Amino acid sequence: MSFTLQGMGVSRGIAIGPVYILHHQVEITEYRIEEKQLESEIERYRNALKQAREELREIRDQIPLIYPSRDIPSPNDTAIPTTAAEIASFIDPHMLMLDDAMLTQIPVEIIKDTRCNAEWALKQQQDRFTDLFEAMDNEYLKARKHDIQQVIDRVQRCLQKAAQPEEKYDNTPDIPEGSIVLAHDLTPADTALMPHQGIKAFITEHGGMNSHTAIIARSLGIPAIVGLRCARRYLRRGDTLVVDGLHGVVLGNPDVRSLRYFKNLQTEQKRKRSELSRLREAPAVTRDGKMITLYANIEFPTDMQAVKRTGADGIGLYRTEFLHMNRSPEEGQPDENEHYEAYVKVLRAVDGPVTIRTLDLGADKQVDGGIARSGGAVPANPALGLRAVRLCLRDLSLFKPQLRAILRASIVGPVRMMIPMVSSVHEMAQVHHLLCDVKRELEAENLAYDPEMPVGAMVEVPSMAICSDLFIPHVDFFSIGTNDLIQYTLAIDRVDDEVGYLYDPLHPAVLRLLNQVIVQSHQADKPVSMCGEMAGDPRYVRLLLGLGLRYFSVNPETLLEVKHIIRHSDLNKLRPLAKQVLNSQDSHQIEDLVAQMNVL
Template sequence: MRLVLTGTGASRGMALGRARLEHPSRYLVDERPLEESEVDAEAERLYRAIAIARDELQALREKLHGALAREVAEFIDAHSLMLADRELTSGLFELIRVGRYRASAALKMQRDRLVAVFEAMDDPYLRSRKEDIDHVIGRVQAGLARESSVEERKLAARVGEILVSDTVAPSELVPLAEHGVLGVVLSSGSQVSHSAILARSLHLPMIVAAHQALSHIQDDDLVLIDGERGEIVVHPAAQDLARFRAWQRELAQKGKRLALLRDADTRTLDGTPISLYANAESPADVAQARTLGAAGVGLYRTEFLFLQRKEIPSEDEQFLAYRDLVLGMGGLPVTIRTLDLGADKADASGLVMDDEENPALGVRGVRLTLRHPQILAVQLRAILRASGYGPVRILVPMVSTVEEMTSVRRLLKECARDLRSAGHEIAEHIELGAMIEVPAAAIALGGMIKSLDFVAIGTNDLIQYTLAVDRNNDHLANLYDPLHPAVLKLLAQTIATAQRAKRRVTLCGEMAGDRRYTALLLALGLTDFSMHPGLLLEVRETVNALHREPLRAQATALLRAPTRARIERVVENLKKAVG
């Protein structure tokens, strides 16, 4: 019998396949108390299971390649650090040796204790990290049971199947896609979680918060999912299959259309040139950006050089990475963001404070690097040396005051002077800009703009800070709203302030690559977008079908709209600007 379930669409696209269920908490817990003679052997079993889990993560990390390698590695590194955390492991061995619990029971008790601690935290970001506990404990349980790895169990979902699960870690998504899994349905999660963002980059249809999925879908049920509508059809009828076939035909036609745009200009129908840049963090990203006709790299993340290592990367190591980036773009401009580590990132160098109560609002970005000016100086010197090979700009993250930019600029000038004295060829002038992601920076930009050569807007953090919503918390997902009136006013104000001061302004967040917001951003005056390379052609197609001037005429109505519903109506009217 046909059954329709609903969730939240997290990654667009449709998929038709047999369901493969992965139930949570599937491991048996042996609650029999240990005899004294069994304690050492049981502790050894747990030690081996943890070692297996660590080895699995390391092997998975070594297999990473392509444009998403850095993004996935970040989560693998976070889980590796958790396995090395004495707070987790020492408590487990104490439960075995003192409490006489078997390893499976000790894991369950430690999991429940840590999850309770996370759930009691005031900070929504930290509450959401309880999912990491589940992923790590599940991996150790798999090793303990001498079963297949977490990836292998999830990869029981074979080519042509739909994975139905409670959660999925970002580190699991790439192998899922590579093995031909067509889509993912999760009973929890949010559309702005890291897994959802990664699914969109992979073009893997995903539905989250489908709370009835695990109880109403059986293994091998034929399932049709629609990642845009958030709809799951179990045992689809003829009309459902017809809709799917029509979508497939449309997708094939779209692919042919987009292929023709690789070498096309990005220009509105009334002649306004629009610049589409790529966000990048690996050589594969850079190659894809060049292939798809990016105007340059609008955001190059440098954290991958610092993650999961005990020493800070040297100036030469960083220089080689930045030089290769500049050369890879063949003379097109690149914007390199200085280090943006915080306690929410996996860092083994000791640079990051790991005991912050609220890492999202803590010592990260420029707040961290100004505490360690010698580390910032090394990075600035490396970037300056790379500037001798092509056009480079430097972007500073998490800026909230003029004084922060003044300090960075002073250090930049000192580094440039020293390099020239040492005989290095560097650019005569290198632009220095700020990432506007803190509401205070957006509001005070008028007084800060003279200290900036350019501006970049980071909408992902700007939205969550403006609305006090953690984008990884599925309980708050409905409140994370790019169309909130306050968000649009901050965006419009930032764009207008930068343009009045004749400073270039680029938007680098998720909104830039989502064609649903393209007309809106053009209406607000934006002309520079930076996005995942895989989204460049879609946005180019959208821009090339719009008239900009009619959109700009709607900006006042857009900003006066008091509610999201009114804003949505204005956005619908913007579609009339299509040629």
Template structure:
């Protein structure tokens, strides 16, 4: 809760079910991002439906009714199952990955969706779709989710028919069309890591250009604000689940821009919570607006330092 009485949700990111122990110790409001690709990596064959179901169910039950947002498979780019399945691509970050890969491999996606839906009968699970860039992709995905639901109905297997489906905003095109996505989704989650990479055309793992990777670039802040405004207009919740959410130096800025849901590594929750408890939105918003109106990164840093005093 901020000093002015505004409630802020602090969620945790996890990679494997065992991470739930750290999530609970951190006092998180729930899990804002469960990266399911780690179930698939470093193995010859993809996990079957039962193995995935047990992993998702274990997390849902362990969280005792708190939200568990599970991202569908985000393989590709720097994350591959094994060397045998690795595809040759000049620029893998722009290739067949995340939801593109899932739509290209509908049987693999169907198995994961069935496992997720089955697990939703045992906790407060939400589905998150990564790397959406068009409404066509989204509608294809929603159709496949409905087909997975129907296959479970035929077999009389229980699931939450009202399960929420959200989309990740991590491509500039998606941020610019955030309102259109918000109309067809239950919530949005901003993946700032890829959003920065794609917006600034910078590979942060490349030492020759990584110094140019800048979360405070004016364009990044404007794309975040566009997405937050779209959610506010349509009454849809928006979270940030990239590294910006766990950077306590950016907490007050994100609060001032309108963010009310953060999701981060559990180890960062305490420092971000400390900033939230000492923040007064009435005082933060004017400075955040000044930062947003600046087109000069060099002028943003001093304003941010002032905001954090």
């Protein structure tokens, strides 16, 4: 019987192979140690520490041998280049912990004082750590308790292995080549050697998008799924699995047809990737000679490494929310210089323009470091509440440092400023007023800025799409954010699974709005780009080209694929079909026409 499990895909790619269950959870029991055995129990503990140290050292020493050059040769060309030194830097803290008196001395004292076994003493010490970490109020630092837990788990396994040699406890290394590893959690050390050991993918019950292990998986280009709760309850050793790291889906014991499907998909993806990597230098030009501008969306300055591998024409969406995330109350809000430095870093790393979106906080993106809401009540409809530009205009102490930083950065390179969630012309006017004030301030302080810096608006709220002509005098460009535009147009909560089926980028209402914005911008000679997920979805690229879109801004991972589609498209053939799409009555007809465009 085949079955499906859903987790969080953190590293894309498809892998097929038998599952190998790593690190059986060790059960820790307490028992009493007699006086005469005390010395040997302490000795047993010290040996386990020694063995854990040796295991880690062995792994760390292999890293530079496996990845001798500075960049890890990665089968997935969109992976972030990571140096061997960086991978090793995740392992180093674990090695230091094994030498720390808190692990070398204190458990020994516990053994002596309470006459308990080594496992129990270590567990006591771990519980203390857990309590201390739980009391921290910085979320990021609090999460480091996993590092300590992982180290202690390794020592516990060494204790168990020594007690019951062979079979029952897997001595890590001998995982059959071609396996898919399943574990409760994996350490960076476990992950780093996987490609070398011939492991095709991994699944963990624990972890998140940005856990160390997920970051390493992406760097190594191994498909990975995390957060698959209780997976070990459902998977048996030797089950054949298909892992789809993009969608976070695990298919167990697939039938012949599913297996054939995924094998074909896998081959196709491999072929495509090697083909796409050659497109880096190629222009995004259509068959009929029209140049299309292809920007990248980024979230962090470090994303620039991935952007560079794609040859993007610039940054069409630089999200700035990260500056507000993972902050403790004592850190407070980011100041002007922190903003400035984050912008300059990206400007120096890219050739084309950088479109900086002002803070889009609120709704699904709550912040740390305490932004006060008046009243403090949780709004019933956060997506329709005090967020993005609304929040910024309300709280100038949040907005002004950002405006100042963006203006100051505008002399370092071509900066475009973009305002999210604008719903009325009035809001744009307020932003312009504020900008004037800030510019005067900067002049008074003799700080330079580019007076010609373009200021644009995101088209996300239907009110703006419906009367885009009214906004034209107030903006230098538009950028369509399809995710919110679709959510607001169709009144569908993006995070509510129950209505997810209604979320449809091809809904005639959505397409009419897109068309209207594009046509009116062209008439007024204002550039219009699209930075929502729709722009980077291979299914819709040709439709958007046919509707007249000339600026796309997409995630670095899909940029080359979009470029490939553009280079194989002929606008003369797409335009009439796009027109038919706009005149269609129902979604089936639209889907047929879009499918027709995609096989041209």
